[in-house]
Structures are given as C-alpha cells and as structure tokens.
Amino acid sequence: MNxxxxxxxxxxxxxxxxxxxxxxxxxxxxxxxxxxxxxxNKSKDLGIxxxxxxxxxxxxxxxxxxxxxxxxxxxxxxxxRGKVQPQVRDTLESVFKFGNPWGRIREKRADxxxxxxxxxxxxxxxxxxxxxxGCTPCYDTRTQEIARAMVRVLKTASCDFAILGIQETxxxxxxxRMGEVGLFEMLVEENTKLFKKxxxxxxxxxxxxxxxxxxxxxxxxxxxxxxYTTLINRFIKExxxxxxxxxxxxxxxxDPCFLGKQNDIYEEPRELLRSVPGIELFEFERSRERSLCCxxxxxxxxxxxxxxxxxxxxxxxxxxxxxxVDVIATACPFCLLTLEDAVKTSNLEDSIKVMDIVEILDEAxxxxxxxxxxxxxxxxxxxxxxxxQ
Amino acid sequence: xxIAVCIKRVPETAEAAVNIDSSEKxxxxxxxxxxxxxxxxxxxxxxxxxxxxxxxxxTLFTVGSKESDEVIKMGLAxxxxxxxxxxxxxxxxxxAYAVAKLLAEQVKEGNFDLILTGCISSDVGNSQVxxxxxxxxxxxxxxxxxxxxxxDGFATVQRELEGGLLExxxxxxxxxxxxxxxxxxxxxASILGIKRAAQKxxxxxxNITAEGMKAEVVKMYYPPVGxxxxxxxxxxxxxxxxxxxxxxxxGLL
Numbered sequence: 001m002n003x004x005x006x007x008x009x010x011x012x013x014x015x016x017x018x019x020x021x022x023x024x025x026x027x028x029x030x031x032x033x034x035x036x037x038x039x040x041n042k043s044k045d046l047g048i049x050x051x052x053x054x055x056x057x058x059x060x061x062x063x064x065x066x067x068x069x070x071x072x073x074x075x076x077x078x079x080x081r082g083k084v085q086p087q088v089r090d091t092l093e094s095v096f097k098f099g100n101p102w103g104r105i106r107e108k109r110a111d112x113x114x115x116x117x118x119x120x121x122x123x124x125x126x127x128x129x130x131x132x133x134g135c136t137p138c139y140d141t142r143t144q145e146i147a148r149a150m151v152r153v154l155k156t157a158s159c160d161f162a163i164l165g166i167q168e169t170x171x172x173x174x175x176x177r178m179g180e181v182g183l184f185e186m187l188v189e190e191n192t193k194l195f196k197k198x199x200x201x202x203x204x205x206x207x208x209x210x211x212x213x214x215x216x217x218x219x220x221x222x223x224x225x226x227x228y229t230t231l232i233n234r235f236i237k238e239x240x241x242x243x244x245x246x247x248x249x250x251x252x253x254x255d256p257c258f259l260g261k262q263n264d265i266y267e268e269p270r271e272l273l274r275s276v277p278g279i280e281l282f283e284f285e286r287s288r289e290r291s292l293c294c295x296x297x298x299x300x301x302x303x304x305x306x307x308x309x310x311x312x313x314x315x316x317x318x319x320x321x322x323x324x325v326d327v328i329a330t331a332c333p334f335c336l337l338t339l340e341d342a343v344k345t346s347n348l349e350d351s352i353k354v355m356d357i358v359e360i361l362d363e364a365x366x367x368x369x370x371x372x373x374x375x376x377x378x379x380x381x382x383x384x385x386x387x388x389q
Numbered sequence: 390x391x392i393a394v395c396i397k398r399v400p401e402t403a404e405a406a407v408n409i410d411s412s413e414k415x416x417x418x419x420x421x422x423x424x425x426x427x428x429x430x431x432x433x434x435x436x437x438x439x440x441x442x443x444x445x446x447x448t449l450f451t452v453g454s455k456e457s458d459e460v461i462k463m464g465l466a467x468x469x470x471x472x473x474x475x476x477x478x479x480x481x482x483x484x485a486y487a488v489a490k491l492l493a494e495q496v497k498e499g500n501f502d503l504i505l506t507g508c509i510s511s512d513v514g515n516s517q518v519x520x521x522x523x524x525x526x527x528x529x530x531x532x533x534x535x536x537x538x539x540x541d542g543f544a545t546v547q548r549e550l551e552g553g554l555l556e557x558x559x560x561x562x563x564x565x566x567x568x569x570x571x572x573x574x575x576x577x578a579s580i581l582g583i584k585r586a587a588q589k590x591x592x593x594x595x596n597i598t599a600e601g602m603k604a605e606v607v608k609m610y611y612p613p614v615g616x617x618x619x620x621x622x623x624x625x626x627x628x629x630x631x632x633x634x635x636x637x638x639x640g641l642l
C-alpha cells in the first residue's frame with residue numbers, strides 16, 4: 001500500500017469536490033478506503049482512467065494527501081502490465097516514436113508556421129525568449145491558430161524570441177499523468193539535454209500543461225519558465241504591447257486547471273483580458289479554485305470516458321449560455337478543444353465562440369488582417385525586433 | 390506449449406517521405422522512425438494470450454540489423470521468454486526465400502508446437518516468409534488467420550477469404566499460422582519494461598552468409614505522376630469547400 005494515503009481521515013472532501021465523480025465510477029474516498037484496508041483496486045470498476053488529474057481533490061484535502069499521485073500510481077501498475085485502452089497505448093507509443101501524442105511525424109512539427117518568419121534556434125544560439133509551442137498547437141489545425149496569433153502578438157512587442165521548430169519534443173506532462181513513468185523520465189532527460197544546447201533567458205509555453213511540468217517537475221533547467229499569459233500581461237504593463245483596437249464582446253474566462261488550481265495563476269489572464277478595450281468580462285459561478293474542469297487533462301484527451309452522463313465541458317458551455325456571453329476565453333489548447341466541441345454538440349455555435357486569450361488580443365490588435373493585407377509585414381516586424389535588441 | 394514468433398523491424402511510412410538511395414535499390418532510413426511490423430505485433434500478442442492459458446515459452450526470431458534488437462526487447466518486455474536475432478553478412482540483399490531459410494535453420498532446432506508470423510510486412514509486403522518457412526520446416530500452415538484456438542494438439546483457426554467469406558480449419562500441431570491484423574488488441578510495452586528486458590536472453594547469430602536468393606531487387610522508383618490528379622490548394626476551409634463542390638459535381642454527395 002501507498003504510504004501517502006495514511007493521512008486520509010475519510011472526510012470525503014475529495015469526492016465531494018471531484019468534478020468527474022458526479023458523472024463516472026471514480027470515487028476517490030472509496031479508492032483510498034479500499035487501499036487502506038488492503039482490498040485490491042481494480043481500475044475498471046473504480047474509474048481511475050476517468051480522472052483528469054485536475055487536482056481539486058488534492059487541493060481540498062485537509063490532511064494534504066496527494067490523491068492525484070495515488071491515481072497516477074494505480075495507472076502506472078496498469079501501464080506496466082501493458083493492458084491499457086488502445087488509445088492510451090497508441091498515444092504513448094506515438095510520444096515514444098515521434099515525440100508527440102498525435103501520431104504525426106516530427107518533420108511536420110513546424111508546418112503551422114506556414115512560412116512565417118520566426119527564428120528557429122540552432123545549437124549554441126542565444127535567445128531572450130524561447131516560445132515552446134507544444135504538441136497540440138503544432139499539429140492540431142484549430143489550435144495552430146493560437147500559435148500563429150502568438151507569433152503575431154509577440155512581433156508587436158519587438159522582443160527577441162525564437163522557437164525550437166522540429167527539434168521540439170513532447171513535455172511529458174500528460175505522459176506522466178497517464179502513469180508512464182519511464183517514458184516521462186526519458187523525455188525529461190532528452191528535453192533537458194536539448195535545452196542545454198541553447199542560451200535561454202525566459203522560456204514560455206502556449207499550454208499550462210507544458211508550463212506545469214517544465215516549471216514543477218523538471219529539476220535541472222536554469223532559465224525562467226512562464227506561461228504566456230504572465231509574459232504577455234507583463235509586456236502590456238510595460239507598454240511593450242499596447243492593446244489598441246477594440247473587442248466589444250461579452251467574455252467569460254474559463255480557468256484552466258493546470259494554470260489556476262495547480263499553479264495559482266488567476267490574475268494574469270484576467271488582467272490581460274481587462275486590458276483589451278471593449279471587453280465586458282464575466283465570471284462563471286464556479287471560477288478560480290472552484291473552476292469546473294473541462295476533462296481534457298491527465299491524458300483524457302486520448303482516453304474515452306465510459307460515462308453517458310453530460311460532459312463537464314457541456315455543463316460549462318451551458319453555464320456560459322446562461323451568462324449570455326459571446327465568447328468563452330481560455331488559455332489552454334485542451335480547454336479550447338473540449339469547450340469548442342461542447343459548443344458544437346450543444347448547438348450553440350451561432351451564439352458562443354471559444355477563443356484563446358491570445359487570439360482575442362490578436363483580433364483586437366487587428367494583426368491577422370494586417371498580415372493578410374501586407375505580405376511584407378512579417379519581414380518588417382522581424383527587422384524591428386532585431387533593431388530593438 | 391512452445392511458441393515461436395517471427396517479427397521484423399520496419400519503417401513507419403504512413404506520413405513520412407520515403408526517399409530512395411543512389412543505388413536505386415534501397416530506401417534512405419535516416420529520417421524514418423522504426424517499429425515492429427504491425428501484423429507481427431498481433432502475432433506476438435496472440436502468442437502472449439495463448440501463453441496466459443497454457444504454460445510454455447515464447448521465443449522471438451528476427452532477421453535484421455543490430456537495430457532490430459529494439460523490437461526484440463519490446464517483445465521481451467511484453468512477456469516473451471527469449472529472443473534470437475539473425476544478422477547475415479549480406480543482410481541488404483535478402484529476398485523472402487533467403488529470410489525464411491535463415492529462420493528455418495534456427496527455428497527447426499527449437500521443437501516448437503506453434504510458429505506465428507504476421508501475414509504481411511508493411512515495408513516490402515511479400516507475404517512470403519511465413520508460408521515458405523512452413524514449407525521448409527515441413528509443417529502445415531494457414532494464412533490470414535483472424536481467430537485461433539488450441540486444444541488437444543490441434544489448432545482451430547478461422548481465415549479471412551475474399552468476398553467476406555470465412556473459412557474454419559482444424560490443423561494438427563506443429564503448424565505455422567500467419568496472423569491477420571485485428572485478431573486481438575496488442576498490449577503496451579512500457580519503457581521501464583523495455584529497460585528490464587535487457588536482462589532476458591537475446592542470442593545473436595552473425596558471421597553467416599544467406600544463400601539461395603531467388604529474387605533480386607532490380608530498381609526502386611516512384612510511380613510516374615499521373616495527369617488526372619488535381620491538387621487543391623488553400624486553407625483547410627477553402628480546400629474542403631472545393632472538395633465538396635467537386636464531389637457534388639460528380640454526384641457523390
């Protein structure tokens with residue numbers, strides 16, 4: 001039995017707050033109880049693959065039991081036995097072979113750039129800012145738009161930034177949470193070795209998931225690690241990015257679990273949104289520490305739920321409809337995809353749009369239109385950035 | 390039950406660009422990612438499932454370069470007992486017959502009740518090694534097996550035929566079956582499992598020369614570009630719009 005569970009007093013705060021307990025077999029208190037009295041936990045009956053590792057349980061636990069770690073341990077046992085859902089197997093094999101969970105080859109990892117001029121780091125290079133794009137914005141056609149918006153916005157800040165191009169490899173955040181400890185360790189080792197080839201000032205990510213693991217689980221990185229909302233919010237405060245234009249919409253912000261609950265970043269995304277002229281910002285009834293998980297974390301992007309109950313993303317979208325907002329803003333590619341799916345399945349496509357914060361900023365700044373009108377725009381901006389350094 | 394499974398390390402070419410080297414007889418492997426041949430993975434899983442029901446050993450055989458140890462170790466991690474890698478000096482010029490002959494030399498010593506191979510390799514796609522191996526060993530075989538059961542020294546296998554027909558055969562062991570993909574759900578080999586598998590027996594047979602080749606690759610080349618293909622250009626929405634128009638125009642939507 002796992003020593004981390006001895007602190008459990010069976011108060012049930014974990015299960016009471018668990019967003020997936022209401023729609024699946026997952027019952028954290030029962031899992032721990034069975035473990036404490038040495039009943040073997042069989043995952044299929046107890047829904048361990050339903051967990052999104054959102055960490056609500058661990059945050060709510062009055063005794064500081066790290067419940068998520070226990071779920072990961074249980075998953076690890078299944079991974080070691082090899083008998084896991086085919087989607088889990090394929091996802092992990094894809095990370096091992098191609099360096100991403102989407103089954104796509106490495107050579108196409110930088111195709112999202114569509115020929116835009118962004119510096120790609122070569123061994124020995126120095127950069128003030130390294131933009132770690134992440135697997136999903138690199139390959140998924142919808143979230144590629146976030147990466148392109150990021151590039152446009154960063155260019156207006158006249159900052160020296162670069163990307164890793166096809167050298168970039170999965171961070172392993174989801175790999176670890178799916179219980180594949182060996183593969184996670186391998187990724188940490190390989191990524192750390194790769195980053196040491198460059199002189200990096202600040203390292204920032206599109207996804208709170210990548211941010212979380214680089215920040216909290218990689219032990220040997222010697223640069224500043226930030227989520228982009230922190231970085232861009234600072235650029236706005238420093239006047240390096242001046243939100244001009246307008247975004248006259250009713251917007252509600254959905255806190256990504258790996259940004260908020262797990263890394264205490266609640267203010268920056270809100271400040272960033274408030275800085276865009278025209279936005280009327282709303283809050284969900286369940287926001288910040290109580291934010292409802294979208295069910296995209298912990299490998300759930302690739303694990304199909306066995307529950308027929310309403311998906312949490314659908315619940316979230318319905319809550320947004322009650323608020324009569326035009327846009328659900330988020331700052332995570334997984335949240336964006338799950339919420340956008342939910343908008344479609346709820347037939348709300350005509351009234352609600354799901355956007356990443358950086359897409360909102362990009363639209364307010366009119367950068368996409370500008371880029372389409374002036375093909376030389378990219379080059380002009382690149383030379384600006386060189387001059388500014 | 391003593392089982393042999395023949396596996397092969399092949400490149401993943403679903404999305405990758407495959408380039409031919411200057412000899413025009415081989416592909417350039419540098420940019421490619423390799424894995425166990427898909428059908429062989431199902432054959433291995435079938436052996437593992439059978440071994441869960443009956444006692445016995447699973448021996449993996451492969452003909453290939455040192456890099457093929459990767460797929461052997463993956464199989465050992467999943468639960469195979471030992472591996473044998475055969476690396477002849479003229480590895481680059483083997484045909485299916487030569488591969489089967491190399492395998493037969495080793496497999497015949499093992500006193501196996503059952504020999505499984507994939508039904509086809511995803512690189513050269515000959516579907517010849519399994520059946521040739523059975524002939525060389527002088528044992529019965531069945532190809533494209535989609536279901537398998539073993540009882541009292543006999544195997545009952547289902548084969549997939551053209552036109553949706555199925556054929557069921559009862560075959561006396563020892564026998565060889567070439568396994569079709571989809572017969573089971575292959576398990577996952579964890580990285581820690583693969584590392585631990587390094588402690589299992591992996592026998593290497595080198596310093597031999599394969600003989601008896603009956604086919605030779607004369608030339609590899611890309612099919613000539615057809616004139617009927619129309620490449621649609623533009624963003625995702627634009628391209629899908631154009632595609633819908635074309636399909637509608639041809640009465641397909």
